[in-house]
Amino acid sequence: MVFNYEIKKPWRLEVDFLDVGQGDSALIKLPNHQVILIDGGPDNLVLWRLGELLPFYQRRIDLIISSHYHDDHATGLAEVINRYKVREIIYQADSTSSPIFDTFLNLAQIQKIAILPLKNAVKVNFSTDCFLNLWPSASLGVSADPNNSILAKLNCGQKKFLFSGDNSLKVEKALLKSGIDLNADVFKASHHGSNSANSEAFLLAIKPQLVAISVGVSNKFGHPAAMVLERLKSLNIKIRRTDQGGTIKILGQ
Numbered sequence: 341m342v343f344n345y346e347i348k349k350p351w352r353l354e355v356d357f358l359d360v361g362q363g364d365s366a367l368i369k370l371p372n373h374q375v376i377l378i379d380g381g382p383d384n385l386v387l388w389r390l391g392e393l394l395p396f397y398q399r400r401i402d403l404i405i406s407s408h409y410h411d412d413h414a415t416g417l418a419e420v421i422n423r424y425k426v427r428e429i430i431y432q433a434d435s436t437s438s439p440i441f442d443t444f445l446n447l448a449q450i451q452k453i454a455i456l457p458l459k460n461a462v463k464v465n466f467s468t469d470c471f472l473n474l475w476p477s478a479s480l481g482v483s484a485d486p487n488n489s490i491l492a493k494l495n496c497g498q499k500k501f502l503f504s505g506d507n508s509l510k511v512e513k514a515l516l517k518s519g520i521d522l523n524a525d526v527f528k529a530s531h532h533g534s535n536s537a538n539s540e541a542f543l544l545a546i547k548p549q550l551v552a553i554s555v556g557v558s559n560k561f562g563h564p565a566a567m568v569l570e571r572l573k574s575l576n577i578k579i580r581r582t583d584q585g586g587t588i589k590i591l592g593q
C-alpha cells in the first residue's frame with residue numbers, strides 16, 4: 341500500500357493580509373512549506389487568523405519580519421512566538437522602540453530565537469524561485485521617523501508582492517530615487533491607506549493590479565483616505581480592504 345502524506349505535497353503560494361482590525365499582519369505560505377509572518381497586528385487576534393489559515397500540524401513559523409515597532413503592527417507578535425516555533429526574527433534597527441516591542445524582543449531572546457536587527461538591504465532566499473528583498477529605511481538615507489518601516493518585496497514564481505508597513509511620502513520619494521525595482525502585482529497600501537503615503541508616482545512605479553488595505557472598521561484615523569481611494573480608482577487598480585471583506589487571500593499560480 342502506498343500512503344502519501346499531504347505534508348509532502350508542495351503548497352500553492354498563498355499570501356493572506358489578515359483581518360486584525362486597525363493594524364497590519366500578513367501571512368506568507370511558500371510552496372516549500374516555509375511560513376513567513378510580516379507584523380502581528382494590534383492584539384492577539386492574529387492567533388485566531390493563523391489558526392484559520394495554517395494546517396493544524398504546522399506549528400513552525402520560519403521567519404517573522406517586524407516592519408517597525410508600533411503597537412498596531414507588533415503587539416500580537418509576543419503571543420505568536422509563545423505559541424509557534426519561530427526560527428528567526430528580522431526587525432528594523434532603530435533607536436526608537438516601545439515597551440511592547442521591547443517585551444517581544446526580550447521574550448525572543450529568552451527563547452533563543454535568531455534575531456537580526458536590519459540596517460542594510462538584504463535578500464533572503466527560500467528556494468530557487470522564491471525570495472524576499474528587504475530594505476530598512478536606514479539603508480535609504482531617510483531621516484528618522486517613527487513610521488519608517490522595512491520595505492519587503494516577495495518574488496515567488498511569477499508573483500510579486502510589495503509590503504511597505506507605515507512608510508510615508510518621504511520614504512516613497514527615497515525609494516523612487518534609489519532605482520529599486522518596485523514593480524509588483526499586489527501592493528499592501530502604506531500606512532493603512534493614509535494620504536501621508538501612497539503617492540501617484542509611487543503607485544505608477546509599482547504598477548500593481550491590486551492594492552490590499554489593512555484597516556479597522558470605522559477607525560478613528562479615517563483610514564483609508566478618500567483621496568487615496570480616488571487615486572487608486574483613477575489608475576484602475578483593484579482595491580480590497582480588510583474592514584469590508586475580512587482577510588484578503590491571494591493565491592499564486
Ligand SMILES: [Zn+2]
Binds near residue numbers: 363364410505531532
Ligand atoms: Zn500602522
